[in-house]
Amino acid sequence: MKSLKLAYLFTICLLVCTSCKKFLDVQPESDVTKEQLFTTEEGFKEALNGVYTYCADRDLYGGNLTISNLDIMAQNYTLTDLNLQKIASFKYTDQTLISKYDQIWIAGYKAISNCNAILEVIDQKKAVFQDKNYELIKGEALTLRAYLHFDLLRMYAPSYKNNPTAPAIPYVTVVSIKSTPFSTVSEVLDKAIADLVAAKTLLRNSDPILESGYIIGYPEKVYPEGTPEAKKATETKSGSLFLQNRRHRMNYYTVCGELARVYLYKNDLPNSLQNAKEVIDAKKFPWTENADFNNTNPERRDKIFYPELISAWFVSQGKDQVDHFAALFTKNDAMYVPSITQKDLIYEKGTVGADDWRRAQWFLDIPSSNNTGKALLQKYTTNSTPLKNLHPTVAPALRLSELYYIAAEASFDSDPIHATALVDTVRKHRGIGTPLLKTITKAQFMDKLVGEARKEFYGESQIFFMHKRLNRDVINTNGLIYPASNSIFVSPIPVDEQAYRN
Template identity: 60%
Template sequence: MKRYLIFIIPLLMFTSCKKFLDVQPESDVDKEQLFNTEDGFEEALNGVYSRCTKADLYAGNLTFSNLDIMAQNYTFSNTDFQKIASFQYSQNILKDKNSQIWSSVYNAIGNCNEILQVIDKQKAVFSGNNYAIIKGEALALRAYLHFDLLRMFGASYKSNPNAKGIPYVTTVSIKSTPFSSVGEVINNAIVDLRNARALLSTTDPILSPAYIVGYPNKTYPDGYVGPKQTETMVSSLFLQNRRHRLNYYAVCGELARVYLYKNDYQNALSNATDVINANKFPWTQKDDAFNNNVEQKDRVFYNELVFGWYAPQANDDNALVTLFSAANIAQYQPTPMQLDNIYEKNTVGAEDWRYRQWFFTATDVTPNRSYLVKYLVNSSPLKNLHPLMAPGFRLTEAYYIAAEAIYDSNPTKAIEYLNTVRTHRGIIDLLPATLGRSAFMNELVKEARKEFYGESQIFYMYKRLNLDIVAANGQIYPASNSIYVFPVPDDEKAYNN
């Protein structure tokens, strides 16, 4: 792997290999000082999350943009978007995007490794459970980032587990890391995630019964005596909002996701049900999803997020303003008919909460277009009910994983899992318990597409299952490595050669 050297200073600036070498003596001093204190480790870890929530990663490319375009969720007039949607990897727009993703992910991984390289030597500087929490999160981040990169640049496990994957980087070194196979990358990610889960299993504040998930800006009626969120009530700022970080349940969810990719249904089910049975993440209530008061409206089903990337700056980078707005209505938006088909308006989906609440239809353009308001931020000075989040792992995904993983041994339970999600999305027509496997998988994929709109996870699902991709105009892109495996950036190939 091409070495993306990073030095960490108190503001966690990132730089290139050449610049690193130019200033190495000064940066080494800064890094040594940073990792001499608990605050320094906290700052370094916060820096990784901050890096991941830039527009080139989870506040853009890996949530709202490229992968969702490839999943054929939109209709375009913009030629660059058309090139992305048709998998024209030789075009500069995709070459540049993929190179940006590759280098940015490894940049973030490098900063995880900076933490992990020294944390065991510095255990004495930590108070409470912070050593285990910081190390656990750093391991989980390293695995999460590698796995997402593999799901783009490697073949699917289903197609060839022995195919060339990506480098799995665990050290800080000027030496390149060789590429691992798809199966090896998955196994390495599992090791990191299992170690992270062990560290967090007795230390994560989210495990406490006193930790109550909820809306930070909820207005309660006079006399309300029910539970209220405690996520922001912890005295330590670092330990607040555990769902904005890779917490214990998020690690279980990611493990379930990775095991399912490997077709290890037993472990996928075990980890998915750990999330489900925790009863930590309450289903969104209709009154919150449909609230006419924009300050009290849950647009993203916030309480169901097991983990999300806290990305308030997504609009600052214009990622969302540019994509999901009336100003861009003719370039990057679905048609109402396209949404009607995705959400099955004419059969079971007319009352689907997602269909009714996530989109606004503009009738002043021809043809009419709809735009996504899932990530709408209220204009100042109004507050949102919840912060702007890029979903990382949803409660519903745990149900989808559990359903798929258990079907062969208990199809009735699998269909029950899927019906549970449908019921909490306003779909009153239940799937029959006699549904055969092929029909069940078809319903599961349709359901996931509805849930993951604007989140990119559906592209990964199509790839994992080796499904053909069908564009809005009916064009079929047959499942193959030519659409599902992103080319490794040219400079990376040159470096490894």
């Protein structure tokens, strides 16, 4: 297990050389050892911040796991680059693709190893923590560990629906150079659930997001005179930086949402529904207002439904990252670009999607004389002056809309009217007033649900995971069908790991 050993060694290097800015959000005055780092509460905070910073890098959620291979494989783009075409056609034997998947695997386990470095000592150091920070830090680290393992499972193993007893991935819970045996698909899900349930208990009594005074909204919004205080965002009002912006971290509602995801993947509909409803019924996350998403001033426009994000990865606001997004989406020679026709088919422009906010604001159409124009994705664009943006640049980790979709799918068999109403609620808040038919069959409902999810998660990679979980064919807008099978749904693990799986 060479790659997992590398991940372990990487963790040791990070913890010993904590002045590495890439790992730690706060620059220490001098290098410290691992033992010294974990002698203070501040050291634990730095280590946890380092995990978030690393996860938001391009190897993981700042790139590969949000706006790269998985979204390409969902057939969302018209591609001219040969290597990207190979990704879209599932050429897993190509060396370029193999290297990319090796990169994601190693990065994922590096992040997990850093979570484990915190978790292996935190109980012994409980006395160094003030207030409820022990519960917060441990709960977040457990959630991160489960979140990362679940995404690695969804990439590198057969789905639960296809083969729950298939060897899947190692579920690593210790910092060790020794190899961790591969768990089955079902075992990985059970271990992730155990971590999330433990995290939920810890965060239930410690997370500020649960307080009535924690109001979600835009950090840079200027509210009209007379706006009630109860509607003004307080996410950055805490005197402690560590307690601000709980949605840029693994918070209590993230745990509920991730449990809803994992239980749904396991086809445990009652538990999935219960956790999805806990988020929905809390009414903590307001729907984005038309005036914000469709603001006539582009500099004050919400491009990502920011108030509805349960959790998101805070992406670097530096020029390199901004230029990276531009190269992928918004430049005339951008790499990830749908045709106008492709985009309009996805968003059903000719029927219910004529007034869809997403189709109108997420894409900039560049027509051409031969009717093959392109649509440039605007979802991740930022202003040249970051503080003018209504919200920071983030990569969505979990959305309120996904919880509505999960609750709808989990409840359709018992209450189809309620299930369709849940989907209609999301549609209404996207400018679609036409409701689903109340006489809809289960098969028709699932077709609609997948279509709605594809619109909502464009540029976020979640729709490919949905196809895999449901074992549905992947079809591009030209009608080319990639039949559902492990040959398209299971990414290759590093060669040096394959012997341990088999």
